[in-house]
Amino acid sequence: MVQVNGNYLKLKAGYLFPEIGRRVKAFSEANPTAPIIRLGIGDVTEPLPEACRTAMKGAIDEMGTREGFHGYGPEQGYPWLREAIAKADFQSRGCAVSAEEIFVSDGSKCDSSNILDILGEGNRIAVTDPVYPVYVDSNVMAGRTGDADDAGQYGGLTYLPITASNGFIAPLPEGKVDLIYLCFPNNPTGAVATKAQLKQWVDYALANDALILFDAAYEAFIQDPELPHSIYEIDGARQCAIEFRSFSKNAGFTGTRCALTVVPKGLMGTAANGEKVELWALWNRRQCTKFNGVSYIVQRGAEAVYSAAGQAQVKALVSFYMENAAIIRQELKAAGLTVYGGEQAPYVWIQTPEGQDSWGFFDHLLGNAHVVGTPGSGFGAAGEGYFRLSAFNSRANVEEAMRRIRSL
Numbered sequence: 149m150v151q152v153n154g155n156y157l158k159l160k161a162g163y164l165f166p167e168i169g170r171r172v173k174a175f176s177e178a179n180p181t182a183p184i185i186r187l188g189i190g191d192v193t194e195p196l197p198e199a200c201r202t203a204m205k206g207a208i209d210e211m212g213t214r215e216g217f218h219g220y221g222p223e224q225g226y227p228w229l230r231e232a233i234a235k236a237d238f239q240s241r242g243c244a245v246s247a248e249e250i251f252v253s254d255g256s257k258c259d260s261s262n263i264l265d266i267l268g269e270g271n272r273i274a275v276t277d278p279v280y281p282v283y284v285d286s287n288v289m290a291g292r293t294g295d296a297d298d299a300g301q302y303g304g305l306t307y308l309p310i311t312a313s314n315g316f317i318a319p320l321p322e323g324k325v326d327l328i329y330l331c332f333p334n335n336p337t338g339a340v341a342t343k344a345q346l347k348q349w350v351d352y353a354l355a356n357d358a359l360i361l362f363d364a365a366y367e368a369f370i371q372d373p374e375l376p377h378s379i380y381e382i383d384g385a386r387q388c389a390i391e392f393r394s395f396s397k398n399a400g401f402t403g404t405r406c407a408l409t410v411v412p413k414g415l416m417g418t419a420a421n422g423e424k425v426e427l428w429a430l431w432n433r434r435q436c437t438k439f440n441g442v443s444y445i446v447q448r449g450a451e452a453v454y455s456a457a458g459q460a461q462v463k464a465l466v467s468f469y470m471e472n473a474a475i476i477r478q479e480l481k482a483a484g485l486t487v488y489g490g491e492q493a494p495y496v497w498i499q500t501p502e503g504q505d506s507w508g509f510f511d512h513l514l515g516n517a518h519v520v521g522t523p524g525s526g527f528g529a530a531g532e533g534y535f536r537l538s539a540f541n542s543r544a545n546v547e548e549a550m551r552r553i554r555s556l
């Protein structure tokens with residue numbers, strides 16, 4: 149019989165989203181008329197911006213002509229999209245990122261997992277706790293960890309707890325690590341790093357020859373003009389960081405699929421024989437071998453994000469969700485809860501009330517307010533005692549959910 153990848157068997161089974169689904173299903177079977185509002189899973193709810201739809205319709209019509217037909221495109225993305233991204237997302241903020249360093253893809257989830265293809269087996273890896281589960285599980289699947297312990301923590305990983313006491317900004321590791329996952333604005337805590345805080349990480353990485361994988365999927369939600377959107381706003385980051393970005397959350401592309409990864413030229417890793425190797429060349433080779441690019445139609449849709457109309461529409465979308473976040477913060481505070489996040493990110497991170505753990509608070513909200521959120525413990529052991537509500541929903545649902553929570 150064929151052998152399976154035993155690393156998959158190390159994954160903690162039946163956790164978080166399946167468990168939420170199970171509890172919601174059991175509740176709605178017992179209470180079929182209870183109107184449930186889901187503020188749990190981090191998916192957007194508002195329609196695609198008109199500029200993107202118009203561009204994609206135009207691209208479909210082009211594809212219907214012999215002259216306008218596009219077959220396989222460049223694996224790295226079309227030059228016009230890479231140019232638009234480099235200019236608007238990076239150069240306009242003073243980051244020296246060129247179009248050639250941008251790899252267009254069908255998602256940051258895949259890129260942040262696939263990047264392990266070009267990284268060695270012996271790296272010491274640091275993740276925050278709580279964390280976006282993809283970073284951990286992709287390392288488990290790739291055989292870069294040991295087994296999970298009773299707390300769900302995998303052998304070989306360095307967990308950096310982020311809690312209210314450190315403002316949800318990960319402390320630097322005590323010893324030396326080689327690979328660090330950072331996500332700002334953060335999913336799930338909604339925290340964001342200042343330039344000074346990011347600089348500490350860049351300095352650590354440079355001093356320790358480490359690589360930072362920087363997930364900026366939520367950069368569009370930053371409201372404070374002083375805060376960095378890209379790690380390349382920090383001097384030295386080109387020598388130690390790869391950045392992931394996505395059109396999923398800013399432009400509502402979660403179902404349309406387009407993202408990008410920045411691999412700076414001159415960013416090096418080490419081969420087993422000590423030789424220095426350029427990561428750009430390895431990632432380029434990986435993409436050319438295993439990936440055939442994002443559809444022409446979708447790339448035209450993503451390009452439209454950078455048009456004047458697209459910029460205005462994306463800004464309005466983000467503002468809409470951030471108003472939801474403000475309502476959630478305000479109402480939960482009025483209900484006597486301690487809340488974090490929700491100011492530079494679409495997630496509000498709630499401290500569960502005395503005597504209730506994350507799942508206890510989940511059951512309480514589901515049972516009494518028919519509101520579904522996400523237990524913090526599902527994102528890691530240090531998430532225990534916290535709970536995530538997402539601002540991705542209609543205004544009516546957010547207001548109704550808050551009304552119910554306040555009247556508990």
Ligand SMILES: *Cc1c(COP(=O)(O)O)cnc(C)c1O
Binds near residue numbers: 190254331393402
């Ligand atoms: C939603 C999200 C992404 C985006 O993933 P896509 O695959 O591009 O949709 C990336 N990172 C984090 C932390 C996210 O929450």
